[in-house]
Amino acid sequence: MKSPLHGRRVLNMVSGGSDWYRMANKADPVQAEVWIYDEIGWFGTTAGDFATALADVTAPAIKLHLSSSGGDVFDGIAIYNVLRDHPAHVTVQVDSLAASIASVIAQAGDERTMMTGSQMMIHEAWGLAVGGATELREYAEILDRQTENIAGIYAERAGDGRKKPHFRAMMRDETWMSAEEAIAEGLADSVVKPARRAEKEPEPAAAATPVDWVAHLADATIGA
Secondary structure (H helix, E strand, O other), rough: OHHHHHHOOOHHHHHOOOOEEEEOOOOOOOEEEEEEEEOOOOOEEEEHHHHHHEEEOOOOOOEEEEEEOOOOOOHHHHHHHHHHOOEEEEEEEEEEEOOHHHHHHHHHHEEEEEEEEEEEEEHHHHHHEOOOOOHHHHHHHHHHHHHHHHHHHHHHHOOHHHHHHHHHHHHOOOEEEHHHHHHOOOOOEEEEEEEEOOOOOOOOOOOOHHHHHHHHHHHOOOOO
C-alpha cells in the first residue's frame, strides 16, 4: 500500500518555498533550536538551504523539532549527514510525525526523542517513471538501491544486532510505529511528555519622571 502522505501542499508548489522551516539562537551559548515542519526537498526544506543555515550555528547543542511526512530521498540523506557531521550535540525530537525519509533525519540525533503521541513510518523507496521496459527495470533497480541504503542507516543507528534484512522487511510492509514501538525497534531512545516552559517574570515598570508626565500631557493635547 502506498502512503497518502506524499501529496504536495499547493502553496509550496506555487511558491517553491518552505512554510515551516527555521533556525533560532544560532550563536546561543547553550542551544540552538531548529524546526523542520515541512516536506523534504524542493517543495519544502531543501538540503542546500538547510546546510547553509546549519553552517552558521555555533551553539554547542542543537535541538531539532521534526514533523514531516517525508519527501526527496537525496535531500533527506544530505540533511541527515550534515547533522551527523556537525560538531554540536544534536537532539532530534519528533513532535508529531517522522515518515518516510524524515524517519532517516530522525536518526541523525545523538539523542532521538519522540513526543507523546508522535509516530514514525518507514517504507520502501518509491517514485514515478516513464519509459520503456528497459528504463523501468533500471528505475526499479535504483529504487531497490535507495531502500537498501536507507535500511543500512536504520540498522547502523539501531544497533543491538539488528541487520538490514530486518528493516528491509519492515519497509516492505510500510510499518507505522508509535513512540514506544520506535524505541523497541532501536529507532528512538526515549519518549518526552510535553511540558510548559517556565514563564519569565514581568519586569517592574519604570517609575515615571516629571519629564515623562510632561511628554504624556503634551501628547494628550494634540488635536484638541
